[in-house]
Amino acid sequence: MAHNAISAPAIEVDDARRSAGLSWQKLADHIDRPLVWTVAALLGSHPVPREQAEAVRDLLSLSEETTTALQRQPYRVADSDLASDPTIYRFLELINVYGPAFKALIHEEFGDGIMSAINCNISFDRRSDPGGDRVVVTIDGKFLPYQW
Structure with a gap:
């Protein structure tokens, strides 16, 4: 499919x-x-x-x-066409720019592991700001330590 x-x-x-x-x-x-x-x-x-x-x-x-x-259980696969959508592209850009910093901070704060994208809560809000309204996306993910 x-x-x-x-x-x-x-x-x-x-x-x-x-x-x-x-x-x-x-x-x-x-x-x-x-x-x-x-x-x-x-x-x-x-x-x-x-x-x-x-x-x-x-x-x-x-x-x-x-x-x-x-x-139905969906197929969760990458769709390269999505990357050309300006809004989605900006999220990809955000991860490309800040992903290494997020990784470094997670490892410093929690140790060797990852933030779960399966066990997480995501909220979306709009916040008024004098310089233009702000998009607020919060990802609250469970830390999963690597098991060796």
């Missing part, structure tokens, strides 16, 4: 969400899940548990095919 940046189920979900005039936050609240997880899941990056998939289906009048697709 090929991975696409925007799958047919993701398009159906987003189109229905927009038609209903609902924000991603409203969907997250409706299924009682964190905002960033909800958006990632409904765009195809996480399997959505049946109860939540059915709640989204009922709220957005989604097809049964899409409801089933939301519950």
Whole structure:
């Protein structure tokens, strides 16, 4: 199965969400899940548990095919086409510039190990600033020490 940046189920979900005039936050609240997880899941990056998939289906009048697709275990592979999107490119640039510093700081503070991308919480906020509104992304990941 090929991975696409925007799958047919993701398009159906987003189109229905927009038609209903609902924000991603409203969907997250409706299924009682964190905002960033909800958006990632409904765009195809996480399997959505049946109860939540059915709640989204009922709220957005989604097809049964899409409801089933939301519950499927996704393929989590790199999509080189995503790197050309300006917003996603900036996150890649951030990791390219600050990744070595993050690694050094994690090792200094915690020892030899990594920050989990599986066991983490991610929050997204907007903060007003006189110089222009700020995007605030917080990643709270579990430290996993290397086991030798």
